Amino acid sequence: MQVPQPRGPLTEELFSAFRLGSDDFYPVLAVAPTAAGEDAALALWTLHQLHYTGFDGVADELEWDPQLIRVRGLLERDLEARLRRRVDVPPGRSFTEDFFDWLDEQDGPSLARFVHRDATVEQVHDLLRVRSVYHLKEADPTAWVVPRVGTAAKAALMELQYDEYGDGDPNRLHHHLWARGITACGIEPSVDAHIDLAPLEILEQNNALSMFGLQRRLRGAAIGHLAAFEATSSLPSRRMAQGLERLEMPQELVDYYAEHVEADAVHEQLAVRTIAAALLAEDPALEGDLWFGAAACLELENRTALAMFERWDVTSGSGVPDSLAAPAVELAPEHKDVA
C-alpha cells in the first residue's frame, strides 16, 4: 500500500518523515495538537493503517514507535471527545431490551435509498470507491475486540465474525466479495487507489471503528457500533442491490449486497441478543458505551450521506435530494421505513 497524499501540516510532516526513513517524529508530535479536519483525520487513518497492512517503504517497526503512538493517542482523544459531544446516549434504556425500538426512532438520510431510485452509474462508482476504505477491511476492526472480552462474549462475537470471514471459505469472505464486486465494475480493489478521494466523513467513520477496536477501554463502543452497523444493513442492502440492478451493474456487486441482506439479518440479532448481552453480563458498566458506539455509528453515517449528496450536487434546501425529502411513497402506508 502506498502512503496517501498529504492534506495539511501534520500529514505533510508525517509523510515526509516516512519518505526520509526518519525515526525521529518529534516534529510530527509538535504539530499534532493543532491539527484539524481532514489533515488530522488522514493522519489518524494512516497511523491506524500501520496496525493493519502498513505501507510500502515504511518500516514495520513504526507500528509501535512511542512518538507515533503518542500522536495517535492525541488524535484519538480529540476524535472520541468530538463524537461524545455530537451524540446523545439515551439515559436509562436497556441496550438488549430497547435497542431495536431506539433504532426505529432514529431517522437519517439514506444513501441506499438514493442509489435505489436516483443515482447515476458515476455516482455509484464514486460511492464504491470511498466505501472501499472500509469494505476492503470489512470486519477487521471488530476482530481487535475478540481477545478483550470474556468467554461468553468472545464465543458470541466469533460466531458472527466467522460468518463475516466466509465460514472458512475465502471465496465467501465479505471483504473479498467486495473486492470481486468492485473489480467487476472496473474499480481497483485496493484502498490506496481511493483513499485520496475519501472525504473527511469517510475518514472519521473508519477512524472511529479502528479506535473502538484498538482501545480495550472502548470495547463497549465497538460492540454498540457493530450492533447499529449490522442493524442498518439488511434493508439498505436490498435497496442497494435493486439500485444496482436498475443501473445494470455487474452481478458480482449485486451478489455482495444480496449476501448482506441475509447475513446481516442474522448478525443484527446476534450483536444485540448474544454479544452485547454477554458483554453486559460480564460488565454492566459498559451499557453507556454500547449506546455511545451505536449512536456514533448512525451519526457518522448520516454525515457521510450528507457529504456525498453535497459532493454530487444533488441536495435541495434540506441537505438531501428532493426525492428523499418527501416521505417514501412506494411502501404501503402502514409501513414505516427505517432504511
Add this chain to the structure above:
Amino acid sequence: MSIVRGSSEPETFEHEDAIVCPGGPLLLRGHHLVEDPDGNRHETSRPVSAVCRCDRSQSMPWCDGTHKVLPPKLRPA
C-alpha cells in the same frame, strides 16, 4: 460477590440451539434443512441462520429484516 482464588469452578453457559427473537426471526444454530411455505427445502449455510417469522421476507425462508418496517402489531410475537 467475593471470589476466592483457585476455588471457583469455571462457569457453564447456556447455549441454545434456537432463539426466538421477539418481533423478529427465529435464530437456528448449526446445520438444518428448512422448508419454505411452498414446500421447497433450503439448507442452512451459516453458523447461525435467521428464519423468517413475519411471513413477509422476500428471501423466504430466511429473514431479510422486513419485520422492522411492519407496524409492531403485525410483527411476530
